[in-house]
Amino acid sequence: MHFSETFSRMLLYTAAIVSMACVMAVFAFLVYFAWPVLAGGEWKDLLSLNWRPFQAHYGILPMILGSMYLTVLAMLVACPLAAGVCLFCSGLGPGPAAGAVKALVRFMSGIPTVVYGFVAAFTLVPFLRSHFSGSTGYCLLAAGLILGFLILPTIVLIGLSALERVDQELSLTCSALGLSRVQSLIHVIFPAAWPGLLAAVLLGFARAVGDTLIALMLAGNAPQLPGSLFDSIRTLTAHIALVVATDSQSQAYRSVFAAGCLLFFIAAAVNITVFRVRQKFGGLSRDG
Amino acid sequence: MVLKTKKPFLETKDLTVGFGGQVALDGVSLAADAGGIVCLLGRSGSGKTTFLRTLNRLNDEMGAYTKGSVNLFMDGRWCDILAPRTDLLNLRRKVGMVFQTPNLMPVSIAKNILVPLRLTSGLGKKQCRARMHKVLEQTQLWQEVGHRLDEPGLSLSGGQQQRLCLARCLALEPQILLLDEPTASLDFKAGRRIEELLIHMARSYPMLVVSHSPAQAERLAQAAFVFESGKVVHKLDKASIHRHLLEECITGSAK
Amino acid sequence: MTTTVVCGLLGFIAWQGGAVLGPALFFGDAPAWAAISGQVPVWDGIWPACAGTLVLVLLAAALALPFGLGCGLYLAVLAKGRKKAFCSLCINQLASTPSIVMGLFGFAMILFLRRTFLPGANTCLLLAGVCLAVLILPYIVRATQNAVEAIPLTQRLIGPSLGLTLWQNIVHCILPQASRGILGGVILAVGRAAEDTAVILLTGVVANAGLPRGVLGPFEALPFTIYYLAAEYRNQSELEIGFGACLVLLALTASLFVSARWIQRKIENTWS
Ligand SMILES: Nc1ncnc2c1ncn2[C@@H]1O[C@H](COP(=O)(O)OP(=O)(O)O)[C@@H](O)[C@H]1O
Ligand SMILES: [Mg+2]
Numbered sequence: 001m002h003f004s005e006t007f008s009r010m011l012l013y014t015a016a017i018v019s020m021a022c023v024m025a026v027f028a029f030l031v032y033f034a035w036p037v038l039a040g041g042e043w044k045d046l047l048s049l050n051w052r053p054f055q056a057h058y059g060i061l062p063m064i065l066g067s068m069y070l071t072v073l074a075m076l077v078a079c080p081l082a083a084g085v086c087l088f089c090s091g092l093g094p095g096p097a098a099g100a101v102k103a104l105v106r107f108m109s110g111i112p113t114v115v116y117g118f119v120a121a122f123t124l125v126p127f128l129r130s131h132f133s134g135s136t137g138y139c140l141l142a143a144g145l146i147l148g149f150l151i152l153p154t155i156v157l158i159g160l161s162a163l164e165r166v167d168q169e170l171s172l173t174c175s176a177l178g179l180s181r182v183q184s185l186i187h188v189i190f191p192a193a194w195p196g197l198l199a200a201v202l203l204g205f206a207r208a209v210g211d212t213l214i215a216l217m218l219a220g221n222a223p224q225l226p227g228s229l230f231d232s233i234r235t236l237t238a239h240i241a242l243v244v245a246t247d248s249q250s251q252a253y254r255s256v257f258a259a260g261c262l263l264f265f266i267a268a269a270v271n272i273t274v275f276r277v278r279q280k281f282g283g284l285s286r287d288g
Numbered sequence: 289m290v291l292k293t294k295k296p297f298l299e300t301k302d303l304t305v306g307f308g309g310q311v312a313l314d315g316v317s318l319a320a321d322a323g324g325i326v327c328l329l330g331r332s333g334s335g336k337t338t339f340l341r342t343l344n345r346l347n348d349e350m351g352a353y354t355k356g357s358v359n360l361f362m363d364g365r366w367c368d369i370l371a372p373r374t375d376l377l378n379l380r381r382k383v384g385m386v387f388q389t390p391n392l393m394p395v396s397i398a399k400n401i402l403v404p405l406r407l408t409s410g411l412g413k414k415q416c417r418a419r420m421h422k423v424l425e426q427t428q429l430w431q432e433v434g435h436r437l438d439e440p441g442l443s444l445s446g447g448q449q450q451r452l453c454l455a456r457c458l459a460l461e462p463q464i465l466l467l468d469e470p471t472a473s474l475d476f477k478a479g480r481r482i483e484e485l486l487i488h489m490a491r492s493y494p495m496l497v498v499s500h501s502p503a504q505a506e507r508l509a510q511a512a513f514v515f516e517s518g519k520v521v522h523k524l525d526k527a528s529i530h531r532h533l534l535e536e537c538i539t540g541s542a543k
Numbered sequence: 544m545t546t547t548v549v550c551g552l553l554g555f556i557a558w559q560g561g562a563v564l565g566p567a568l569f570f571g572d573a574p575a576w577a578a579i580s581g582q583v584p585v586w587d588g589i590w591p592a593c594a595g596t597l598v599l600v601l602l603a604a605a606l607a608l609p610f611g612l613g614c615g616l617y618l619a620v621l622a623k624g625r626k627k628a629f630c631s632l633c634i635n636q637l638a639s640t641p642s643i644v645m646g647l648f649g650f651a652m653i654l655f656l657r658r659t660f661l662p663g664a665n666t667c668l669l670l671a672g673v674c675l676a677v678l679i680l681p682y683i684v685r686a687t688q689n690a691v692e693a694i695p696l697t698q699r700l701i702g703p704s705l706g707l708t709l710w711q712n713i714v715h716c717i718l719p720q721a722s723r724g725i726l727g728g729v730i731l732a733v734g735r736a737a738e739d740t741a742v743i744l745l746t747g748v749v750a751n752a753g754l755p756r757g758v759l760g761p762f763e764a765l766p767f768t769i770y771y772l773a774a775e776y777r778n779q780s781e782l783e784i785g786f787g788a789c790l791v792l793l794a795l796t797a798s799l800f801v802s803a804r805w806i807q808r809k810i811e812n813t814w815s
Contacts, residue, residue: 004708004710005377005708005709005710007710008708008709008710008713009621009709011613012613012614012616012617012620012621012709013617013621014613015609015610015611015612015613015614015616015617016613016614016617016618016622016630018610018613018614019610019611019613019614019630019633019634019637019680019681019684020629020630020633020634022637022677022680023633023634023636023637023640025648026637026640026644026645026648026677029648029651029652029655030644030647030648030651032651032655033651033654106804107797107800107801110734110796110797110799110800111793111796111797112737112738112740112766112792112793112796113738113740114738114740114766114769114770114789114792115769115789115792115793117769117770117773118769118770118772118773118785118786118789119789121773122773122782203639206639209641210639210640210641210642210643210644211641212641212642212643212740212741212744213740213741213770216770217770217773217774237641237643237741240643240644240646240647240745241643241646241741241744241745244646244647244650244744244745245744245745253654256647257647257651260643260644260647260648263640263641263643263644264640264644267636267639267640267641267644268636270639271632271635271636271639272632274635275632275635344704346700346703346704349700349703350696351623351624376706377706377707377708378706379706380703380704380705380706381705381706382706385704387697387700387704388697389697391695391697391698391700391701393698393701393715393716393719393720394719394720395719403715404705404707404715407707407711407715408705408706408707456705457704457705460705460706
């Protein structure tokens with residue numbers, strides 16, 4: 001074999017191995033630092049509602065629940081909106097308007113998160129503060145609304161590409177059966193595209209769980225269980241950012257790494273589910 | 289080089305090729321002689337292209353597995369090309385292949401020939417240009433494009449592109465030529481032109497041509513093999529090609 | 544509905560940010576040229592943050608490009624079967640790992656170094672660059688893979704069928720045909736690196752570091768400046784700087800985004 005041939009192969013292999021090693025390294029470091037907590041008996045304390053670092057209580061349960069509440073709320077905001085936008089773009093809206101909306105959604109995916117957070121902090125938050133007494137404005141609702149908008153493009157774009165694929169195969173058949181565009185979309189194309197739509201929703205979910213800035217800037221960051229939409233919460237992601245930034249003792253760090261592990265596993269779970277769904281129901285290439 | 293006598297140049301035994309679970313060639317054993325075009329006939333999907341691609345091991349690039357034995361007569365001796373230590377690069381330079389659809393690179397006409405030539409041969413600039421002139425003459429392109437070698441290759445007509453692909457491959461001085469339905473994407477006239485060229489060139493190269501029509505095979509071939517779902521079902525010589533053509537017409541199984 | 548919100552948001556930023564746009568936004572009271580070259584420190588302008596972001600993004604891109612390209616080419620050209628599926632899964636996992644976890648990874652590296660080889664190790668520009676590189680690596684890999692796989696099969700076989708080596712094939716046949724797609728993906732990845740805040744938050748960004756002085760020092764960055772000002776602004780003029788910074792960052796990512804789209808459009812036109 002030619003030397004250069006072997007050499008160039010080695011180069012590509014190296015690049016691939018380094019890339020894969022990145023994932024392993026991220027995983028290894030997280031587990032390495034979280035291990036004392038996970039292996040020792042401390043995880044019970046970890047799963048308590050008590051976050052009082054100065055009294056050595058490092059419960060991250062409020063953050064886990066906070067992340068869950070916030071994500072569910074964001075999904076509740078984003079999914080109906082995304083469904084509407086998808087319907088509009090894939091045939092209900094007039095052609096040029098649909099194109100324009102699609103371009104706009106594409107553009108939305110390019111707006112920096114921190115800009116959303118900044119603008120919301122000076123518009124939505126004061127609005128909530130002045131209209132709902134007893135709230136600081138930095139609350140679950142504010143973060144949920146904005147986060148919903150943040151993950152909207154992810155869901156819409158992946159969902160649309162799934163719809164378009166199905167549409168190419170089925171739209172003629174539907175027209176031949178005499179279905180109107182609305183009927184065929186709702187009764188044929190949406191159901192036929194469900195694996196792709198599920199993948200879109202799951203990836204949107206992953207994005208929402210993993211987002212830091214919105215929660216950090218808008219949710220108030222109090223480590224407590226929220227009683228209402230107007231209460232302040234703290235998410236896992238924001239928790240990591242806050243604890244690391246404030247440089248408290250090493251015991252607190254461990255809980256942070258446990259939180260990191262948890263986030264990594266959630267991402268992995270979503271990732272594998274999406275992989276399975278796509279493997280089973282015809283591969284859709286992943287956007288982005 | 290002019291091939292005077294009929295000498296075998298290709299021999300396969302029990303050649304089996306599969307893509308994943310799908311078997312594309314199923315125990316093909318055949319031998320072919322140089323000194324005239326050898327045609328491969330058969331319906332689409334019967335494995336003709338796959339057979340060609342085994343001869344320069346291009347199937348390896350597509351994740352196929354290959355079993356059996358394939359021998360080619362090159363450099364004055366028989367080479368077992370499926371041997372694990374085969375130098376693929378060298379093999380592919382010696383076995384030139386032209387695809388069903390023209391596949392030029394999106395660069396100028398001249399570069400389409402010069403770049404691969406320079407990379408594989410290491411010849412100087414002058415020699416490369418001389419070689420280019422020669423192969424363009426050989427493929428009867430020089431009169432047509434000699435004055436606009438710097439225009440993009442993709443601006444040529446389909447037939448010209450196909451001949452440019454042939455020239456590109458001839459420039460590397462192959463010893464065996466493989467052509468996969470060279471006229472499939474062309475109109476009647478351009479197709480005829482290529483056919484003439486091939487008949488002319490068959491005097492100097494052992495040549496395998498995949499064809500989609502028995503009528504074309506009748507015009508071109510000294511011998512032909514008919515493929516059907518991965519197997520060779522007929523071996524025909526000049527005379528029997530005609531009879532086969534008639535039979536196919538009568539039984540109606542020709543496409 | 545969505546449209547109104549987005550237009551509202553853009554309009555709001557343009558309105559608030561446009562008002563403060565000007566040399567004062569970037570350099571505060573310092574004279575422009577002196578500030579750019581770093582002779583005079585800038586106190587109430589966003590120039591150091593812009594410079595920090597620029598250096599950071601270049602560093603991340605330079606680190607991620609070779610590996611991203613290589614891995615993408617590996618996936619598209621060499622990898623087959625289970626190896627390909629596994630590598631793809633890894634890249635997907637990397638892509639869906641939250642950026643804060645990537646930041647935490649960087650922080651963990653520093654903790655690890657402190658415990659083992661380098662007791663004095665601290666978060667720095669280089670660390671942030673590495674973490675950002677890991678963050679954008681999957682985008683570059685995917686862009687490369689998609690661009691190469693979008694080349695029709697017969698075009699991809701030109702090189703091998705003429706007996707070119709793998710290297711010659713990549714350089715002379717594959718990359719020229721895939722370059723636009725790759726470029727589009729790289730631009731998007733750069734945009735991603737420019738906007739990300741969570742990673743740098745944990746890996747060494749500082750509010751008033753001035754111009755970055757070396758890869759082992761602290762640095763400022765635009766997105767962090769915005770975050771910081773939102774939380775800790777002291778007076779109206781700082782708030783205005785915040786809006787100005789928003790506008791600048793938005794203009795930066797938007798222009799990157801639009802150019803990437805434009806390039807991708809061009810490819811769609813040439814290949815279909
Ligand atoms: N790259 C490939 N991957 C999987 N199957 C293939 C591939 N190329 C060819 N095949 C299969 O091999 C068989 C023979 O194909 P081919 O050789 O292209 O036929 P022909 O050239 O006679 O039309 C077909 O059944 C086809 O589906
Ligand atoms: Mg064929």
